Amino acid sequence: MVTLGDYLLVSGILFSIGFAGVMLRRNLIIILMSLELMLNAANLSLVAFSRFRVDSSGLPNYNAQVFVFFIITVAAAEVAVGLAILVALYRVRQTTDVKDIRQLRF
Amino acid sequence: MMRITAPELEIAVLVLGMVILLVETFATKIDKRILAFAAIAGLAIVLLASFFVAPSPSPDQATGFWSFYTADRLSIFFKQFALVTTIFVLIMMADYAPVVRRSFPGAAPQSGLGEFLTLPIFTCLGLMYLVSAIDFVFIFVSLELVTISFYVLVSFTRRNPITLEAGTKYLVLSALSTAFLVYGIAWIFGVTGQTNLYRLTEALANPAINHNAALLGMGFVLVALGFKIAAVPFQIWVPDVYQGAPTPVTAYLSVGSKAAGFVVLLRVLQPFLVLPETQRLVVLIALLTLIYGNLAALPQANLKRLLAYSSIAHAGYLLIGVVCFDVRAVSFYLVAYLLMTLLSFAVLIIVAQQTGEEISDFDGLARRSPFLAFAMLIGMVSLAGVPFTAGFLGKFYIFYAAVLQRQVALVVVGVLTVGCGFYYYLKVVRAMYWQSTTNIAKIPVNGLSRLAISALILCTIWFGIYPQPILDALKR
Numbered sequence: 017m018v019t020l021g022d023y024l025l026v027s028g029i030l031f032s033i034g035f036a037g038v039m040l041r042r043n044l045i046i047i048l049m050s051l052e053l054m055l056n057a058a059n060l061s062l063v064a065f066s067r068f069r070v071d072s073s074g075l076p077n078y079n080a081q082v083f084v085f086f087i088i089t090v091a092a093a094e095v096a097v098g099l100a101i102l103v104a105l106y107r108v109r110q111t112t113d114v115k116d117i118r119q120l121r122f
Numbered sequence: 123m124m125r126i127t128a129p130e131l132e133i134a135v136l137v138l139g140m141v142i143l144l145v146e147t148f149a150t151k152i153d154k155r156i157l158a159f160a161a162i163a164g165l166a167i168v169l170l171a172s173f174f175v176a177p178s179p180s181p182d183q184a185t186g187f188w189s190f191y192t193a194d195r196l197s198i199f200f201k202q203f204a205l206v207t208t209i210f211v212l213i214m215m216a217d218y219a220p221v222v223r224r225s226f227p228g229a230a231p232q233s234g235l236g237e238f239l240t241l242p243i244f245t246c247l248g249l250m251y252l253v254s255a256i257d258f259v260f261i262f263v264s265l266e267l268v269t270i271s272f273y274v275l276v277s278f279t280r281r282n283p284i285t286l287e288a289g290t291k292y293l294v295l296s297a298l299s300t301a302f303l304v305y306g307i308a309w310i311f312g313v314t315g316q317t318n319l320y321r322l323t324e325a326l327a328n329p330a331i332n333h334n335a336a337l338l339g340m341g342f343v344l345v346a347l348g349f350k351i352a353a354v355p356f357q358i359w360v361p362d363v364y365q366g367a368p369t370p371v372t373a374y375l376s377v378g379s380k381a382a383g384f385v386v387l388l389r390v391l392q393p394f395l396v397l398p399e400t401q402r403l404v405v406l407i408a409l410l411t412l413i414y415g416n417l418a419a420l421p422q423a424n425l426k427r428l429l430a431y432s433s434i435a436h437a438g439y440l441l442i443g444v445v446c447f448d449v450r451a452v453s454f455y456l457v458a459y460l461l462m463t464l465l466s467f468a469v470l471i472i473v474a475q476q477t478g479e480e481i482s483d484f485d486g487l488a489r490r491s492p493f494l495a496f497a498m499l500i501g502m503v504s505l506a507g508v509p510f511t512a513g514f515l516g517k518f519y520i521f522y523a524a525v526l527q528r529q530v531a532l533v534v535v536g537v538l539t540v541g542c543g544f545y546y547y548l549k550v551v552r553a554m555y556w557q558s559t560t561n562i563a564k565i566p567v568n569g570l571s572r573l574a575i576s577a578l579i580l581c582t583i584w585f586g587i588y589p590q591p592i593l594d595a596l597k598r
Binding site for chain 1 (some may be wrong): 302
């Protein structure tokens with residue numbers, strides 16, 4: 017029997033992997049992928065919480081599931097703009113490595 | 123008389139944005155700066171209309187649309203705040219147009235300008251929704267509307283590698299904060315089964331809920347909001363992005379984005395005040411922000427970067443107000459912050475096009491343009507908190523609230539850091555009035571900017587002497 021705790025554990029692991037990816041990886045495309053992973057970890061938690069929180073009428077609390085659709089939509093918009101910025105960056109600098117993007121320093 | 127309701131204001135702004143975007147697409151012959159003036163006129167009409175909206179009392183048990191949208195006094199006040207900010211930013215953008223043009227070499231002479239002048243309208247729409255949001259789903263969606271349009275604006279002059287670097291940093295760190303926000307909301311939902319802030323208050327008052335999980339969720343949400351308001355330790359993006367972004371966008375980020383962030387912070391923290399750890403956490407963040415922002419500003423030589431650290435420092439003072447939960451003090455401080463920050467940026471944009479953004483580029487400005495130097499002087503002394511300016515009264519109300527609540531540590535650190543602030547703000551004044559320069563060419567200021575700067579100077583002094591209109595707007 018899969019319990020709520022199992023889903024939350026997987027979600028927590030996904031979130032940690034995503035966070036580690038953002039912090040440790042140097043390639044901007046992989047960083048964007050890691051960010052998507054973090055958002056999907058939140059989606060998984062939301063759906064799990066929704067599915068396991070059954071109210072008196074026997075139905076799950078659908079608020080969270082609707083929220084997940086909003087998150088998916090917004091994440092798509094975010095990636096669209098993000099990739100456009102990356103393409104512009106690549107055209108100017110010929111790199112997507114964060115090591116090479118450090119002109120702004122004091 | 124026709125009644126105007128609050129959602130109609132946002133619809134009007136949305137329609138305005140779309141119309142201007144269409145005009146921009148099909149009218150290829152016109153001077154694109156006309157679009158900015160049309161947008162300013164349109165937003166001014168909406169601003170005027172917003173004074174006729176009757177604020178509704180906060181609904182506790184509202185359903186449907188009104189369960190995630192509120193039109194209370196605070197939200198109407200900050201809708202007007204967002205509109206005023208956007209109008210001033212558009213005036214600055216019209217001034218900044220030559221710089222945007224230069225960054226699109228080879229393309230048609232006006233390419234890119236239309237979008238640059240239209241996007242702030244949609245950002246304004248997002249800000250207006252954000253200050254009305256009382257449901258986490260709505261907070262998330264309107265926050266993203268603001269953030270995604272800022273992604274584009276920050277990296278707009280995309281041939282400039284510095285701007286692009288700022289845009290990339292903003293993109294990655296902002297998306298990271300979004301992920302934290304969503305994960306935090308997921309946990310709060312998991313504990314309470316609610317996304318509406320009012321029902322959340324009831325759910326959290328129930329002692330049977332898991333407090334640690336609720337705190338975890340709140341912590342994650344606080345990370346995301348701390349990012350928006352530039353609180354330490356989530357401020358790492360601020361100096362780089364502020365320095366690299368086109369200057370009007372920097373002004374917009376530091377005023378619009380931050381003010382909306384504080385409104386959301388006030389709304390989101392309210393249900394969690396029943397947990398004793400919440401206040402301690404915010405006190406800690408406020409102390410760190412005050413100390414870091416003021417100390418790091420000391421050695422700065424670039425004015426944009428200096429204003430970035432100053433923006434962090436001001437977030438610290440505002441957080442003192444949040445700790446005391448004095449909504450009026452925070453709102454007044456934000457108004458003062460709007461006036462003095464926009465004033466400094468308006469002068470910076472004009473001067474930077476002639477010389478540069480370093481403080482040394484302001485040497486002898488008093489000789490070259492007494493008007494701009496005086497405007498910058500008022501901006502700087504107000505930011506520092508000299509009496510008879512709005513900045514002083516803002517700090518006064520904040521510290522007064524803190525003294526009443528016996529937050530000794532916050533008051534002591536706050537007052538010490540104000541002294542620290544005097545040093546770096548007056549450094550700019552010293553450059554303008556006491557340093558000499560070989561370059562004595564006059565700096566031209568166009569009519570609209572002169573009007574906007576004069577209005578900002580006047581309001582900064584006026585609200586520093588007579589703050590009653592602002593305080594009444596929130597109390598009535």
